[in-house]
Amino acid sequence: MTENIVQYSPRGRARAIKGFLRQFLSHGGAQVGLVCLVFFLIVATMPNMLVGPLQTAINATGDFLVPPSGQHLLGTDEVGRDVLNLVVHGARISLTIALLATVISLVVGTTVGMTSGYFGGWVDTWLMRITDFFFVMPSFVLALVITPVVLEVMGRGGDILGFRPSLFVIIVVIGMTSWSFVARIVRSQTLSLKERTFIDRARVVGSSNFGIMVRHILPNLVPQIAANGALVVAGAIYIETSLSFLGLGDPLQPSWGTLLSLAQRAGAASAGAWWYLGAPGVCALTVSLSFVLIGNALDDTFNPRRRAIP
Amino acid sequence: MASTQIGSGTSQHIGRIITRAIVTLVMVATLNFILFRIIPGDPASLLLGGARSSVTAEQMVAQQQNWGLDRPLFPDQVVDYLWATLHGDLGFSFKFRGRQVTDLILERLPATIALVGVAQLIAIAVGVMLGLYAGWRRGRAVDHIATGASLALYSTPSFWLGMILIVIFSTTLGWLPGYGAYSPGATIGSLGWLPDYLRHLALPVTAVALGLIGQYVVVARAAMSEVVTEDYMVTARAKGLTNGQMLMRHAFRNAMLPVVTLITLNLGYVVAGAITVEAVFAWPGIGGLTVEALNARDYPVLQGIFLLLGASIVVANLLADVAYGLLDPRVR
Numbered sequence: 001m002t003e004n005i006v007q008y009s010p011r012g013r014a015r016a017i018k019g020f021l022r023q024f025l026s027h028g029g030a031q032v033g034l035v036c037l038v039f040f041l042i043v044a045t046m047p048n049m050l051v052g053p054l055q056t057a058i059n060a061t062g063d064f065l066v067p068p069s070g071q072h073l074l075g076t077d078e079v080g081r082d083v084l085n086l087v088v089h090g091a092r093i094s095l096t097i098a099l100l101a102t103v104i105s106l107v108v109g110t111t112v113g114m115t116s117g118y119f120g121g122w123v124d125t126w127l128m129r130i131t132d133f134f135f136v137m138p139s140f141v142l143a144l145v146i147t148p149v150v151l152e153v154m155g156r157g158g159d160i161l162g163f164r165p166s167l168f169v170i171i172v173v174i175g176m177t178s179w180s181f182v183a184r185i186v187r188s189q190t191l192s193l194k195e196r197t198f199i200d201r202a203r204v205v206g207s208s209n210f211g212i213m214v215r216h217i218l219p220n221l222v223p224q225i226a227a228n229g230a231l232v233v234a235g236a237i238y239i240e241t242s243l244s245f246l247g248l249g250d251p252l253q254p255s256w257g258t259l260l261s262l263a264q265r266a267g268a269a270s271a272g273a274w275w276y277l278g279a280p281g282v283c284a285l286t287v288s289l290s291f292v293l294i295g296n297a298l299d300d301t302f303n304p305r306r307r308a309i310p
Numbered sequence: 311m312a313s314t315q316i317g318s319g320t321s322q323h324i325g326r327i328i329t330r331a332i333v334t335l336v337m338v339a340t341l342n343f344i345l346f347r348i349i350p351g352d353p354a355s356l357l358l359g360g361a362r363s364s365v366t367a368e369q370m371v372a373q374q375q376n377w378g379l380d381r382p383l384f385p386d387q388v389v390d391y392l393w394a395t396l397h398g399d400l401g402f403s404f405k406f407r408g409r410q411v412t413d414l415i416l417e418r419l420p421a422t423i424a425l426v427g428v429a430q431l432i433a434i435a436v437g438v439m440l441g442l443y444a445g446w447r448r449g450r451a452v453d454h455i456a457t458g459a460s461l462a463l464y465s466t467p468s469f470w471l472g473m474i475l476i477v478i479f480s481t482t483l484g485w486l487p488g489y490g491a492y493s494p495g496a497t498i499g500s501l502g503w504l505p506d507y508l509r510h511l512a513l514p515v516t517a518v519a520l521g522l523i524g525q526y527v528v529v530a531r532a533a534m535s536e537v538v539t540e541d542y543m544v545t546a547r548a549k550g551l552t553n554g555q556m557l558m559r560h561a562f563r564n565a566m567l568p569v570v571t572l573i574t575l576n577l578g579y580v581v582a583g584a585i586t587v588e589a590v591f592a593w594p595g596i597g598g599l600t601v602e603a604l605n606a607r608d609y610p611v612l613q614g615i616f617l618l619l620g621a622s623i624v625v626a627n628l629l630a631d632v633a634y635g636l637l638d639p640r641v642r
Contacts, residue, residue, distance in 0.1 A: 129333055144604075145612055148604060149346075234465060238465070238467060277474070281467070285462065285466045
């Protein structure tokens with residue numbers, strides 16, 4: 001239907017990518033963020049190779065609440081589990097939840113925003129009303145009431161697609177409640193894109209609405225989606241940590257938030273066990289900050305107006 | 311959006327604001343209604359709870375009729391629900407048997423308002439000023455330090471800050487209490503009650519305020535950075551104004567616009583952050599109530615809290631829109 005799309009010459013595209021990377025990597029924040037992120041991603045992909053299988057109360061290797069030592073680099077928790085072991089396994093769970101939730105919210109946000117902006121009229125009005133609701137209500141507050149109810153409906157046993165039900169529910173709920181910002185940005189971008197000549201051209205050639213959206217508008221939205229995606233991940237980590245801290249996580253697949261919740265219940269703060277509550281907190285903070293820094297750097301790189309302001 | 315109405319700009323603007331507020335409130339109430347009804351088991355058996363074994367089938371049916379649960383979900387039950395909600399009747403708690411949800415919430419509200427209010431004031435004073443200053447001196451050392459620190463604070467869960475504060479100031483140094491709102495034995499109104507309360511308030515307030523400061527610095531700095539590149543700032547400098555005059559007469563007022571909006575809009579996030587902080591400090595507010603309700607699966611209380619948060623966020627949005635209209639003539 002649209003075989004005669006003018007393609008970038010391969011060399012031109014390579015040059016564009018190189019230029020983008022040079023600009024993006026010139027941000028100190030982006031460098032720091034990328035280094036931290038790569039580190040945590042490596043840790044998250046092979047927790048068993050690094051620290052062995054997840055410790056439980058049964059196969060715990062240490063004494064109770066021992067401060068960091070040569071044997072336990074980050075000390076132990078209230079049942080003698082190695083905190084380093086818990087935190088490394090937590091990385092995998094926290095990052096999986098945050099990234100999957102972000103994928104869901106980007107898909108929903110882009111679909112809603114693009115449909116709304118492209119079709120306009122009553123579709124736009126109603127979709128934007130729904131978006132406004134999710135924009136106004138903080139994702140955390142929505143997740144706080146929806147998660148326990150959905151858990152009650154589905155039960156907490158068994159697993160869904162390899163996740164414990166509570167984690168699965170948290171992923172879906174965070175994803176379904178944090179897309180409004182993406183939708184707004186995608187919509188405004190679509191509004192300006194659909195007036196461009198190349199869209200008219202595609203329509204004259206006979207492309208369907210769906211074809212135009214997917215093949216012509218979507219590729220042009222990638223910069224905005226990427227920059228906001230990074231910020232959505234940071235938000236998702238924050239929400240996941242808070243929800244799990246309030247006891248909505250799963251102790252059998254502990255994320256960093258669940259570890260903080262366990263530390264709180266064990267009275268780690270008043271026992272002065274700074275290593276126990278410090279380690280998961282620092283991890284969550286570092287990953288979240290990395291995504292914020294990367295998101296800001298992407299935004300600066302793609303958005304010339306912001307770039308003009310140092 | 312739907313800008314097809316005919317009429318003066320202002321009334322159109324206000325009309326749109328109010329429509330949006332009403333739509334949001336209706337959606338909050340609808341969500342509440344639906345959530346409560348998709349929980350397995352009907353409300354009657356849920357409410358009778360642990361007594362289920364000793365409740366006969368006849369009693370159950372009688373109770374269902376009594377509560378109107380035998381009538382159709384729509385429109386009867388929806389209308390009843392909305393009517394009761396509008397009259398402040400949020401039902402009864404599961405955990406605190408027989409107690410009205412409204413009473414429970416009202417009882418806990420003052421502690422949260424104290425916590426959030428004081429934290430907001432501190433955060434506005436420190437965060438906005440620091441952010442505006444960083445934006446004014448952008449690219450300098452002050453800016454780099456303030457921006458870096460506030461991005462880090464912004465990415466930190468405030469409840470974790472609270473835990474760290476307890477370890478440092480309560481457990482290690484022993485300066486401030488890290489649990490509850492009163493010392494054991496203290497009664498409201500007794501001598502030394504207020505200093506005791508304030509000492510208990512210090513750490514939770516710091517935790518909430520630090521998180522907010524991070525956010526306000528980021529926004530205030532961005533606003534100021536935008537303002538200083540505007541043409542009227544060039545004009546102001548060309549007129550021969552000093553830096554101080556430029557800052558006070560032109561930059562400050564314009565940069566405050568987005569900041570004021572953010573602070574008003576922020577209410578939902580402030581309360582959300584406060585919920586987890588209260589859980590850390592066993593602060594007797596809405597947050598503590600939320601955690602108790604979550605642990606006991608006390609859905610009526612949870613939904614009451616959701617409704618309260620929803621309503622306050624909607625009101626905050628209304629205020630933000632109105633404030634924006636007052637501050638920025640272009641919107642009118």
